[in-house]
Amino acid sequence: KNEVEQSPQNLTAQEGEFITINCSYSVGISALHWLQQHPGGGIVSLFMLSSGKKKHGRLIATINIQEKHSSLHITASHPRDSAVYICAAAFYSGGGADGLTFGKGTHLIIQP
Amino acid sequence: DTEVTQTPKHLVMGMTNKKSLKCEQHMGHRAMYWYKQKAKKPPELMFVYSYEKLSINESVPSRFSPECPNSSLLNLHLHALQPEDSALYLCASSHRIAGGPLGELFFGEGSRLTVL
Numbered sequence: 001k002n003e004v005e006q007s008p009q010n011l012t013a014q015e016g017e018f019i020t021i022n023c024s025y026s027v028g029i030s031a032l033h034w035l036q037q038h039p040g041g042g043i044v045s046l047f048m049l050s051s052g053k054k055k056h057g058r059l060i061a062t063i064n065i066q067e068k069h070s071s072l073h074i075t076a077s078h079p080r081d082s083a084v085y086i087c088a089a090a091f092y093s094g095g096g097a098d099g100l101t102f103g104k105g106t107h108l109i110i111q112p
Numbered sequence: 113d114t115e116v117t118q119t120p121k122h123l124v125m126g127m128t129n130k131k132s133l134k135c136e137q138h139m140g141h142r143a144m145y146w147y148k149q150k151a152k153k154p155p156e157l158m159f160v161y162s163y164e165k166l167s168i169n170e171s172v173p174s175r176f177s178p179e180c181p182n183s184s185l186l187n188l189h190l191h192a193l194q195p196e197d198s199a200l201y202l203c204a205s206s207h208r209i210a211g212g213p214l215g216e217l218f219f220g221e222g223s224r225l226t227v228l
Contacts, residue, residue, distance in 0.1 A: 033217060041200050043155070043219035086154060090214050099145055099168060100217065102154035 002026060002091040006103030014111055019074040021106045023087030024067075032070045033100060034061050035086040043086070046072070077110045084108070118203050118220035126228050127193060133223045135186040135203030141218070143208035144186040146178060149200040149222070161186060162208050193227045200224050 003026040013019055023032065034046040047054050047061040049070070054061050058077075063070040074081055084107050088100035116137045125131050135144065142163050147155035160168040161180040175197070177189040186203055200222045207215030 031214065035217075035219075041149075041202070041222040041224065043202065043204075045216050045218065048216045088154075099157040099160050099170075100214075102156075104154055 002089070002101045004087055004089050004101050004103040006087045006106055008106060009104060010107045010109075012109045012111065013077055015078060017077050017110075019077050019081070019108065019110075021072045021085050021087075021108070023070045023072070023103055025070075025089045025091075025101075026068070027091065029089045029091055031090045032063050033088040033090070034070075034072050035088060037084045037086060037105070039083075046085075074108075079110045079112050082109050116203055116205055116218050116220035118201075118223050120223060121221065122224050122226075124226045124228065125190065125193065127195070129193075130189070130191045132190065133188040133201055133203075133225070135188075135205075135220055136184055137205040137218065138184055139205065139218065140183075141205035141207055141215075142183060143206045143214065144180065145204045145206075145217075146186070146188050147202040147204065149202060151199075155202055159188075190225075193225075195227050198225055198227045 005024045007022050031048050031050045033048050035043050036046050037043045049061055049063050058075045060073040084105045086105045087103040090100055119134045144161045146158040148158050149155040157170050158172045159178040164180045164183055175192050179187040202222045203220040204217045206217045
């Protein structure tokens, strides 16, 4: 069964702290996506990765294919990082990956 | 242009109405998606169009009817909806390699639907 587990569900931290959000998935995937959703709806793609590590500004995403685990890190967190962060997996189906299976999201609040 | 544009942003309709949600992208993506998101829940996949053909219908009720007139446009036709269908409807698009992985997904801002 295609499942994505994300932790923690809620995280409150002080400005400047190093943040880690974890994601694990059940079976083989073609890629793992990290997404950000601010209040009001729109979703922004942060990373798509199938191996190793990617960095963009203060955000770092890693994936361990053998352990079926990925992490999203935020360095020097800022109140504008407050959002819901969603891990989503593109699981293989008979004809290739179609659509994403989403984790339940991590609601992050960074306090000044 | 890296935008996915959804209209309308807000829609209120009665249970007997017929309405449509529209989605447009000009990034040359050949995969387009409809997701439904209830408050404080993750998005749920409804439909996937790959090269203008419906490839997944995740057991969505027939009162939701998707249409992909061309590679840039995706519609979701709504008829005889129920109050529990009130949600945020998100459209997304990505590159699609046949039989292979999805590319990065680009999401629209969503259409917030209220069914009275």
